[in-house]
Amino acid sequence: MALKYALLAALQEEAASGYDLTQRFRTRLANVWNASHQQIYRELGKLEAGGQVIVEEIAQQGRPDKRIYAITARGREALTQWLETIQPRPATRDPFLVKLFAGDLADPAALLRELEHHRSNWRSQLGQYRTIENTYFLNPGQMDSQYRLQYLALRRGITAMQSNLGWAEELEEALKEMMPEREPEEP
Amino acid sequence: MALKYALLAALQEEAASGYDLTQRFRTRLANVWNASHQQIYRELGKLEAGGQVIVEEIAQQGRPDKRIYAITARGREALTQWLETIQPRPATRDPFLVKLFAGDLADPAALLRELEHHRSNWRSQLGQYRTIENTYFLNPGQMDSQYRLQYLALRRGITAMQSNLGWAEELEEALKEMMPEREPEEP
DNA sequence: TCGCGCATGTAAGTTGTTACATGATTTA
C-alpha cells in the first residue's frame, strides 16, 4: 500500500526510470522502504494506468528504451492526501528473535555465529548511513525543510543501527556465558 | 516462512489452541513476530498436514470445540534444523519515514500529530514490555538458559522502544521549529 | 441489552518473493 506513495515521494523529488528508482530504494531509501525491481516496475505500471505518473520514452541503442517516470498533478494530490492520514506502525517480524524465543532448543554457538553475521551487516549499514550523512547533510543548520526531514529519516536509521549494535553486545555476552565448553587449546 | 517456526517455537514451549496462540502472539511474541488469527489457523492446518504438530480435540458446550496443538518429534526436528540456518534480516518498510522523505509536501503540523500518535503507542508498548519483564524475568541471574534467551528477545523490544522514543524527541523539536505560524492567542 | 471474550473458520484480494528471460557495454 505505501509502496505506491514511496514511489510518488521519490518521483516528486526527481523524475526517474524504474532502474534509477531501484537504485535509490537500495541506497537512500534503504532505511525507509524496501522494494525489489519487480515490485517497482509493477507498481509504476499501475500508477501510470491511474494517471498519477507519466512516462517519457527515451530510445537507446543496445539496451531497452529508458522510460522516465514523472509525477503528475494528480499524483501529487494523491500523495498530499495520504500524508494527512495516520498510518499504522509496521508489524515486527524478526526471525532471529524467533530463534531466541525457541530458547533451549537452540545451540548458543550457532546463535553467536548468526549474531556476528547480523552485527557486521549493522555495522556496514551504519557506515553507509554515515556516508550519506556526510555527503548530503553536512551542515544541518542550513538545510531547507525538505532536506531537514529527510535527514531526520536518516537519523532514524542511524539511531536504530546504534540500538541494534548496543543490544548485540548484551546478547553476545550472554551467549558466551552459555557455552563454557571451550575449544581445546593448542599446546 | 518464519511464521511456521514461530508457531513451532511457541508450541515447543507449551501446547496450545489457535486462540491461545493468537493471544501469545499479541503479547509475549508481539516483539518478535506478528500474526493474525487467520494466518495462525491456516498455518496450523499446514503443520498438522505435515505431521509437525498433532491435535487433540476437546469438546465444549456452547462454543466450538477447542483444538489443542502439540509439537511432534518431527516438528521439533524441523525447528532444530531451521535454528542452524542463518536467516536474512527483515526488510524495513515504514510509512511514517516515507512521509518524512516526501519532505516539503508534508504539513509539519500533521506530522506532529502523527508523531504524537506513534509516540504514545511506543510508550505503552514499552510499558507492556516492562510489565512482562517484571512478571516473568524478575531476577535474571537465576534464569535458566531458555528464559534467559527469551529475556534477551524482550530486551530487544525494550531497547528498540527506547531508541524510538529518543528519536521522537529529535523529530518533535525539528517539527516544532518548522511551524512558527502560531495559533492566534486569546486576548 | 450491548459489547466483549471465547473459539473457530472461509474467501477474496493485495503485497512481496523467487525464478526466468534478454542482451549490449563497461570493468577487472
Next chain:
DNA sequence: TAAATCATGTAACAACTTACATGCGCGA
C-alpha cells in the same frame, strides 16, 4: 574472458490483510 552494470519485463508462488461468518456466556 568473466563478471558486473545497464535496462526492462513476465509468470508463478508465498505471505499477509481484510471482510465475512457463526454463536454462546458473561459482565456492565
